[in-house]
Amino acid sequence: MGRTVFEKIWDDHVLAKRGEDQYLLYVDRHLTHEVTSPIAFESLRAQGRRVRRPDLTFAIMDHNVPTVDRALPVRDQHSREQMKALARNARDFSLTLFDYFSPWQGIVHVVGPELGLTVPGITLVCGDSHTSTHGALGALAVGIGTSEGMHVFATQSIWLKKPKLMEVRYEGVFPSHTTPKDAILYTIRELGTGGMIGHVAEFRGDAVKRMSAEERMTICNMAIEGGARTAIVEPDEKVYSYIEGTPYAPSGEDWEEAKRYWDTLKTEHDARYDKSYTLNVSGLEPQITWGTNPAMCIGVSENVPEPSQFDDASQRRAAERALSYMGLKPGQKIEGTPVDAVFIGSCTNARLSDLILVARLVKGRRVSPNVRAMIVPGSMLVKRRAERLGLHRVFLESGFDWRNSGCSMCIAMNEDRLGQGERGVLTSNRNFENRAGPGSRVHLASPLTAAATAVEGRIADPRRYSLASIDELELEWTSPWLERNILKPLRGG
Amino acid sequence: MPEPVKKIRGKAAPLEIDDVDTDQIIPAQFLKVLTRKGLGAYLFYRWRFDEEGRPKEGFVLDRPEFRDATILVAGRNFGIGSSRENAVWALMDYGIRCVIASSFGDIFYGNSVKNGLLCIRLEDERVKSLRAEAAKGGLFLDIDVEAEKITMPSGEVIKFSLEPAVKKWLLEGLDEIEATIRGYDEKIREYENRMSHFKMPRKDVLHTE
Structure with missing residues (x-):
């Protein structure tokens, strides 16, 4: 029986098994933000522990930050304190930080993919439920709590129960003015908020293949609202194009080697799922x-x-x-x-x-x-x-x-x-x-x-x-990245 | 590191709402904390207090007969939504030791285990009847984690089941970080030694402040 993309990445990262259903997985990337991390850092300090792999750990300010002019002071005292705590923790534990003033600041689930921190085939965790978003690039990404985050800081690994597999198949062509957001809302409407509990949702089917990397992020993002442990899409050329040339993505020989590996991350035709759901999006409003x-x-x-x-x-x-x-x-x-x-x-x-x-x-x-x-x-x-x-x-x-x-x-x-x-x-x-x-x-x-x-x-x-x-x-200035990933597909190219 | 959880005896309170998300258990404004102590004051905050912070009437945990409840009998999909561990800390700081529901949000469930909050899954109909019993007031339950059973005041026994790893965790109150480092450090090193270079983020990235 063939394996799914999720199982392939899972198997590549399993370090050990404990009892019947607990697996220790290596964590290739840990993203953290100012709200769910301070208590984990405090506990690390109290126990005299360090972050095992600061080079694989990235801190971003997003939840609390004002969206007005950055020259203005952060008025909310508690927000300011949490932001400052993240800056202090990043400094003390030697983490790369994208702070309030960084040109690369943004919402962690937007920043990861666009900077190439998220790439296919890696395991990625973040103390935020919408971490499922990164699955759109073919990563095994899970949202975790603060205690789990502390474990990852200290050991660069995480204990997980292997989720069941669910295929969420979108077929057909979206009618005009109807988008992937409408498809995922409709899916949750049909399955309920608990419909995917305990499962990883693998989005597949013609309509998913046709989606851009960004559109796939929208559906993976919201899978958690249907209860999914996380979501994933098998990576393809669209994903490669999206991350090629981004700051943290592999380059040169690494890039070629990476692509050869990513090409192996396809769900095999005889892979089996525990649960299946199909939606033809052609009739969707x-x-x-x-x-x-x-x-x-x-x-x-x-x-x-x-x-x-x-x-x-x-x-x-x-x-x-x-x-x-x-x-x-x-x-x-x-x-x-x-x-x-x-x-x-x-x-x-x-x-x-x-x-x-x-x-x-x-x-x-x-x-x-x-x-x-x-x-x-x-x-x-x-x-x-x-x-x-x-x-x-x-x-x-x-x-x-x-x-x-x-x-x-x-x-x-x-x-x-x-x-x-x-x-x-x-x-x-x-x-x-x-x-x-x-x-x-x-x-x-x-x-x-x-x-x-x-x-x-x-x-x-x-x-x-x-x-x-x-x-x-009447778009003004463009760039190769924009042409390749955003404008050409929109022009029907 | 949580204390071992072996037996819980306490009063049950009914929470007759499905799909209780972690935003309801503790609103985002109370996530702006740097410590986990005292979060019980904000448990179910919007259901218990008005905009000015004055207590609202009628929420089940504020009714005299349920003020000392330590077991919550909820509905379906308890703890869905945000990954905030503050939801578990708030429940525990308030005094809740066990939540019974027909299903739980995955991340909430995992967070609960880590902190020693017992989450028991029972069939929908079982949860409903237990909730109806609890609603009468004064329902004391005896919960035995080792034996995986709830004993009603009548002597009736309700069996539940925990995944072996969860059960072991609760009974032993493990320091997981220490256990991982002691037991698996070599495995972690092995992975790191064979980790392909292309899987790592580039290190030559220039940062502008």
Whole structure:
């Protein structure tokens, strides 16, 4: 029986087995940020331990950072203290740090792939659940807790239970204005928040093969919202192209050797899965959440559910609770619901290709005067690339706030948040109660649905909006990386 | 390093909500800490306190009959979402020693084991009936980790099962880092010696401040 890409990487990294189901794996890359790491560093100090491999460990500030002008002081004292603690810990333990002022600062799951810290075939961990994102490049990436993080710091290894395998197959061609974000939202809607618990989701199928590396990051990112332990896609030429020439990716002879190894990381045709799910995306419409977890989701043209339509008592109760929290009436249309804010950002949908989608919809249009609309690029590199292309002018002319990078409104640990009872359409990954601030009402959707909503001031179906072509965006400066990975595919090349 | 967990006897409180994510267990604003002590004060914060920090009425753990509960009987998919270990620290600091549910978020479950918070998976129907019993108030459970059983006040026994590694961990309260270094340092070195150069991040990268 053939192995899957996940099993191949797993087998390459297993150091030992303990009991029936615990495996010790070597960790090739450890990314860490300011929020989940301080207690691990404190414990290392208390026990007199060092970081075993500082050269494989990278620290990034993202969760707490303000997204306003970096010349301004960090006003929130606790945020500032956590940021400073990371700087101190990086210095004391000799780690490479991308701090608040670094030109490479950004959300850890955007930065890893774009700097070539994430490459196919490696094991990667980070104290953040959305670490599954890195699986899009064919890495075995898992989100871990603080205690596990400390173990990795000290031993460069981690004990894991081998997850079960689940194939998530996307077939067909996306209809216009419908995106990979809509596919993953629909998948979670069908499988529930616990549908993939205990499994690694391997995304495959024609539609996944056609996706760009960045689009694959969006679906892998959100697999965790369906309960998956992590997600993965077998690496291919698109992935190689995405990381070729990035600062930390192998180069020269190493690059050739790496590619020969990566070429072996294919799922074999007779590999078996414990669970299987298939979605034909050809019939999909843009999705949007109506409730307080990502599975509470409908098509943008549908009505929010009536609690009475659920047979299960606890689902009925959950629906009632969610509708009341979200300030929605049972059975009402979701489209046309007025919103206060639109947020384009997060490790799910704030990469350059996401920003280009937004620009294509808002070019020549204005953000509704009733809406606060902000774009928080996934990294400062994404921001500079967008500005190189001239996208920022499109955003500023349409009335978007064009900010610096960070996790921002997705987790509301900085000042970017929704007020009590305020409603927002966010391109992020979690619509939990109070997630974007106390009393916040979050609807998750694709960048196109969010952009259309910003223009209309109400939840809008993006399919009613024409999209500017790439040529109509009148892009200014480009670069070989942008041409190869972003622009050529968009031009249908 | 957690204390060994062998037996838990305590009062059960029902939490009749499915899909309790770790944002609800402890909101992100309380992640801005540099120590894990005292997080119990923020457990289920938004369900227990209003915007000004005044206690809200009615949350199950604040009702007089459940104030001293140490066992939480929840629903499906408890602890999904964010990897924040603060969720486990908050539950334990508050005094919770065991959570019973029909399924758990994977990362939360792993974090719980590391800290000695016992998570018991039972079938959906079992969880529901236990929750209904707990809701009546005054349900004391005797939990035996070694024997993998819960004994009801009536004497009725509910069996559960733990993965062997989890059970061993709970019973022994292992210092895992020390154990890994002692037992497997050579394996780690072996891997490092054979690790292909192309798997490592380039070292000649220039950093600008």
